[in-house]
Amino acid sequence: MTATHDRPRTTIxxxxxxxxxxxxxxxxxxxxxxxxxxxxxxxxWILLPMWYVAISSVTTAEQIGVxxxxxxxxDITLDNYVGLLTGNTGREQFGTIDIGTRLIDAIAQSxxxxxxxxxxxxxxxxxxxxxxxxxxxxxxxxxxxxxxxxRVVPPIAIVGPFFVVFRYAxxxxxxxxxxxxxxxxxxxxxxxxxxxYFDKLPVEIEEAARLxxxxxxxxxxxxxxxxARPGLVxxxxxxxLEAWSEFFYSLVLTNQxxxxxxxxxxxxxxxxxxxxxxxxTILALIPPVVIVLIFQRQVVGALAAGYDK
Amino acid sequence: xxxxxxxxxxxAKVSPMSRADRQFGLRLSAPALALLAMLxxxxxxLTLVYSFHDVPPTGIAPGEFIGLTNYETVFGSPVFWSxxxxxxxxxxxxxxxxxxxxxxxxxxxxxxxxxxGILRGLLVIPWACPWLVIGIIWRWFVDGSVGGLNGLLMHLxxxxxxxxxxxxPRSALIIAVIGASWRxxxxxxxxxxxxxxxxxxxxxxAAAIDGAGPLxxxxxxxxxxxRPVLATVIVLNIIYAxxxxxxxxxxxxxxxxxxxxxxxxxxxxxxxxATDIGTGSALAVILALLSLVGGLITVRLLYRNEA
Numbered sequence: 001m002t003a004t005h006d007r008p009r010t011t012i013x014x015x016x017x018x019x020x021x022x023x024x025x026x027x028x029x030x031x032x033x034x035x036x037x038x039x040x041x042x043x044x045w046i047l048l049p050m051w052y053v054a055i056s057s058v059t060t061a062e063q064i065g066v067x068x069x070x071x072x073x074x075d076i077t078l079d080n081y082v083g084l085l086t087g088n089t090g091r092e093q094f095g096t097i098d099i100g101t102r103l104i105d106a107i108a109q110s111x112x113x114x115x116x117x118x119x120x121x122x123x124x125x126x127x128x129x130x131x132x133x134x135x136x137x138x139x140x141x142x143x144x145x146x147x148x149x150x151r152v153v154p155p156i157a158i159v160g161p162f163f164v165v166f167r168y169a170x171x172x173x174x175x176x177x178x179x180x181x182x183x184x185x186x187x188x189x190x191x192x193x194x195x196x197y198f199d200k201l202p203v204e205i206e207e208a209a210r211l212x213x214x215x216x217x218x219x220x221x222x223x224x225x226x227x228a229r230p231g232l233v234x235x236x237x238x239x240x241l242e243a244w245s246e247f248f249y250s251l252v253l254t255n256q257x258x259x260x261x262x263x264x265x266x267x268x269x270x271x272x273x274x275x276x277x278x279x280x281t282i283l284a285l286i287p288p289v290v291i292v293l294i295f296q297r298q299v300v301g302a303l304a305a306g307y308d309k
Numbered sequence: 310x311x312x313x314x315x316x317x318x319x320x321a322k323v324s325p326m327s328r329a330d331r332q333f334g335l336r337l338s339a340p341a342l343a344l345l346a347m348l349x350x351x352x353x354x355l356t357l358v359y360s361f362h363d364v365p366p367t368g369i370a371p372g373e374f375i376g377l378t379n380y381e382t383v384f385g386s387p388v389f390w391s392x393x394x395x396x397x398x399x400x401x402x403x404x405x406x407x408x409x410x411x412x413x414x415x416x417x418x419x420x421x422x423x424x425x426g427i428l429r430g431l432l433v434i435p436w437a438c439p440w441l442v443i444g445i446i447w448r449w450f451v452d453g454s455v456g457g458l459n460g461l462l463m464h465l466x467x468x469x470x471x472x473x474x475x476x477x478p479r480s481a482l483i484i485a486v487i488g489a490s491w492r493x494x495x496x497x498x499x500x501x502x503x504x505x506x507x508x509x510x511x512x513x514x515a516a517a518i519d520g521a522g523p524l525x526x527x528x529x530x531x532x533x534x535x536r537p538v539l540a541t542v543i544v545l546n547i548i549y550a551x552x553x554x555x556x557x558x559x560x561x562x563x564x565x566x567x568x569x570x571x572x573x574x575x576x577x578x579x580x581x582x583a584t585d586i587g588t589g590s591a592l593a594v595i596l597a598l599l600s601l602v603g604g605l606i607t608v609r610l611l612y613r614n615e616a
Contacts, residue, residue: 035417035420035422038413038417039417039422039428042413042414042417042428043428043431045410045491045494046431046432046434046435046495047431048450048457048461049446049447049450049457049491050434050446051457052446052449052450052457053446053449053450056449056455056457061455064455065454065455067459067460067463067470067471068459068460068461068463068464069455069456069457069459069460070460071460071461071464124340124341124344125341127337127338127340127341128337128338128340128341128342130337131333131334131335131336131337131338132334132338134334135326135330135331135333135334135335135337136326136331136334137326137331137332137334137335137338138331140334140335140338143338143342147342147345149601150345150349151548152548152597152600152601152604153349153353153597154551154552154573154576154593154596154597154600155552156552156554156573156576156577156580156593156596157353157356157576157590157593157594157596157597158349158352158353158355158356158593159352159580160352160355160356160359160580160586160589160590160593161351161352161355161356162352164367164369168369180348181348183344183345183348184345184348184349187341187344187345188345191341216333241437244439245438245439245440245441245442246439247439247440247441247554247555247558248554248555248577252581259439260439260441260442260555261441263441263442263445264441264445264558264559267445267448267559274449274452274455277445277449278449281442281445281446284439284442285437285438285442288437288438288439289434289437289438291437292433292434292436292437293430293433293434296430296433299433300433300499300503303496303499303500303503304499304500304503304504
């Protein structure tokens with residue numbers, strides 16, 4: 001709505017009922033060729049690394065070690081997955097414990113941390129964003145800018161104090177260390193996405209409810225919360241993905257408690273081969289990819305809203 | 310998001326707020342803001358304080374105040390300068406590759422052709438991958454003994470043996486840029502595609518009637534229209550580039566030698582391997598300032614052109 005001034009002013013001729021450029025056949029062939037080449041490059045860019053991980057996860061080390069490696073494996077095995085899921089990868093760490101057993105635990109912990117954060121953040125970030133959007137108070141604008149600027153602070157720049165305090169409070173290597181510290185990046189995202197969403201939500205329904213005598217709190221729970229569902233879903237998915245993907249704090253504040261640092265641990269374990277790691281990587285990717293495919297529309301909308309105001 | 314703040318500045322509130330309303334807003338916002346202040350501002354200030362002290366490895370007490378000595382140590386060390394150089398090269402590569410590829414993908418996916426829906430759907434998959442997993446995938450994809458890239462190059466007849474890309478300083482840095490851009494190009498494409506979809510058809514048609522070819526329309530219609538989105542994308546890419554840790558940690562851990570040791574890897578080593586909290590904190594402050602300045606300069610440049 002404020003953006004009109006920076007659009008190019010191309011004058012449209014008065015006789016704009018002339019049929020738009022009719023494509024000649026040669027031009028269409030050229031267009032098809034260009035699209036085909038770019039489309040192929042796009043597909044290869046996205047799929048080649050994924051394909052490589054996928055075939056590595058269903059083959060043995062001997063098969064993948066053939067030079068050049070087979071692009072389509074002849075012999076498919078699920079042993080890498082079975083080994084991880086039953087805790088029997090045959091590779092031991094510190095004596096007798098099979099390190100594969102830790103993957104299921106890590107997935108459970110990742111789910112726990114991410115879910116707690118989603119619920120907690122939607123509640124407090126939702127209230128905060130709604131307050132800033134509907135009842136702006138003195139200082140709410142600079143505070144909102146501060147929330148946005150918080151994204152620039154390198155997480156690594158503030159991890160030192162967390163480490164010291166958590167060690168003192170005996171919280172190191174617990175999910176709580178992550179539930180607390182992850183707020184640093186999940187809260188700003190949630191506030192930004194939701195504030196943006198509430199700003200676009202028409203106020204008329206709330207005003208009508210107010211005239212009907214509903215209190216401000218009642219309006220939030222009864223009127224706004226259901227209306228804001230798409231925004232809450234988008235914010236929730238972003239929080240979940242952020243928490244699921246986080247690596248650095250989990251590396252520093254826990255002993256491979258969640259999935260990403262455990263995968264890094266697998267990678268540096270001498271006896272752990274690439275094929276098992278590939279299977280673990282695929283298992284770790286399933287939750288975020290499934291969630292993002294289900295909620296694709298809301299997520300893309302929220303991302304695009306970052307500029308479209 | 311940088312744009313979010315500029316745009317919303319012009320948003321005027323319709324009805325005047327009563328004092329009670331403003332207090333209500335403050336009470337709603339207080340829990341989240343207090344939590345953020347506690348978790349973000351306090352540690353940030355502590356890090357700043359640490360950077361002026363000779364901190365003991367336990368970090369419980371800040372230790373002796375030593376003024377700018379930590380910063381002098383940092384600026385006097387060749388490791389810092391080479392790491393800064395690596396960070397700048399990595400960031401430039403990352404921003405250019407992911408922005409250009411993202412723009413190319415967005416233009417492709419904005420055209421009408423059969424199968425477009427599936428191709429668009431693919432865009433979110435790299436975006437949803439954790440950065441660390443991206444590092445792992447690319448680390449093994451380019452591996453010198455089992456890698457898929459080597460297999461492909463051999464199948465195509467381009468090489469006759471496997472090459473260990475990550476043991477060569479130059480190719481290791483290039484691969485790190487490509488691996489990190491793999492995800493970021495898709496993110497850029499999501500934003501740019503959304504921007505392209507709002508471009509009114511009439512603008513292109515009118516330009517075509519005025520005699521503009523495809524390239525002319527791209528330069529004079531598409532790019533000006535996308536400028537605000539491009540600005541957002543570039544600013545975010547710069548921030549992501551300066552803060553990148555996971556991909557490089559998973560691929561090379563900063564090696565070979567210090568060929569891919571960006572500042573965030575150097576800070577990690579300083580804080581947790583060398584447990585030198587004083588200089589580590591000074592480095593962290595420098596990195597935070599760099600990413601802030603990088604973002605601000607870009608916003609400036611992109612908006613100056615607009616006037």
